Amino acid sequence: RAVIEARDLTKVYGRGENTVEALAGVSLAVEAGEWVSLIGPSGSGKSTLMNLLGLLDRPTGGSYNLGGREVSGLRGGELSRARRDLVGFVFQSYNLLPGETALANVELPMVYADVGRKERRRRATEALERVGLSGRLKHKPTELSGGQMQRVAIARALVNGPSLLLADEPTGNLDSKTSEEIMSLFGELHDSGVTIMVVTHEAEVAERGDRTIEIRDGRIFGDEGRSPGRDVE
Ligand code: ADP
Ligand code: ADP
Secondary structure, three states: OEEEEEEEEEEEEOOHHHOEEEEEEEEEEEEOOOEEEEEOOOOOOHHHHHHHHOOOOOOOEEEEEEOOEEOOOOOHHHHHHHHHHHEEEEEOOOOOOOOOOHHHHHHHHHHHOOOOHHHHHHHHHHHHHHOOOHHHOOOOHHHOOHHHHHHHHHHHHHOOOOOEEEEEOOOOOOOHHHHHHHHHHHHHHHHOOOOEEEEOOOHHHHOOOOEEEEEEOOEEEEEEOOOOOOOOO
16 A cells, blocks of 8 residues: 655746756655655755655645545645644654643644544553653653653654654754664554654664665655565556
C-alpha cells in the first residue's frame, strides 16, 4: 500500500524575473512502513519537498496522493484538515510551546481536531508513554533536556495517528548520544509500522533508514534501497 504517490511535482517560488525553480519534477512512491532518508546539498530542495509532502505548501504543478487521498487540489480549510489528519511533523528546533506542560503540548493537535478533554488527556498520556516520558507529563520544555523535548515533539506528531511522520533534521540540535537515542526511538516506531521520512545531513542518521533518496537541483538524483515495483511511471 502506497502512502505517498507523487508525480512530477514542481515548485516555483516568486514571480516575474525573480523566480526560483526549487523542484523541477519529482516523482516518488513510498510504501506504508518505509523509513526514507532524504539527503542532498543545501538549497537542493529538501525543505521544499518536505513542505509539499507535509501539506504545508502547495505545488506549482504535479499530483500528489497521500494515504490514498488525492490532495494536490486541496486549499484553505480542507488543506489544513488533511494536514492535521494525515501528517505528523518533527523539527530540529522542537517547536514546543514553552509555557505549557508536555501533556498540554501533546494535546494541542487534538484541540484543533475537536477531541474531548478526557480523551485528549488519555491519548496524550499514552503517546508520552510510547516515547518513554511517562515520568515527565507535567514538565515544561525549560525543565526538559533537548532529547526529552524532541520526544515530546515526536509524541505530539504521532498523537492524531498520522499516515506519515516527517522529520526535518530531528537530531540537528542534539549531541551524538542523545541523537542515537532518538534514532532508536524512530527504529521502534518503524518496527510498529509508522511510515517515516527524515531530512538529514548526518550520515549516521541517514544510514538508519532503509532507503535513501538524494535530491540535487530540485530533482531526484539517487534512490538507494528501494525495493522493486515502487517506481512511479
Ligand atoms: P534545502 O532544504 O535543500 O536547503 P530548499 O527547499 O530550502 O532547499 O530551497 C530550494 C531552493 O528554493 C533554494 O534555491 C532556495 O533559495 C529556494 N527557496 C526556498 N524557499 C523559498 C522561498 N520561500 N522563496 C523563494 N525561494 C525559496
Ligand atoms: P530549518 O530546517 O530551517 O531549521 P525548521 O526545521 O524549523 O527549519 O522548519 C522547516 C520548515 O517547516 C520551514 O519551512 C518552516 O517554515 C516550517 N515550519 C516550522 N515549524 C512549523 C510549524 N510548527 N508548523 C508549520 N510549519 C512549520
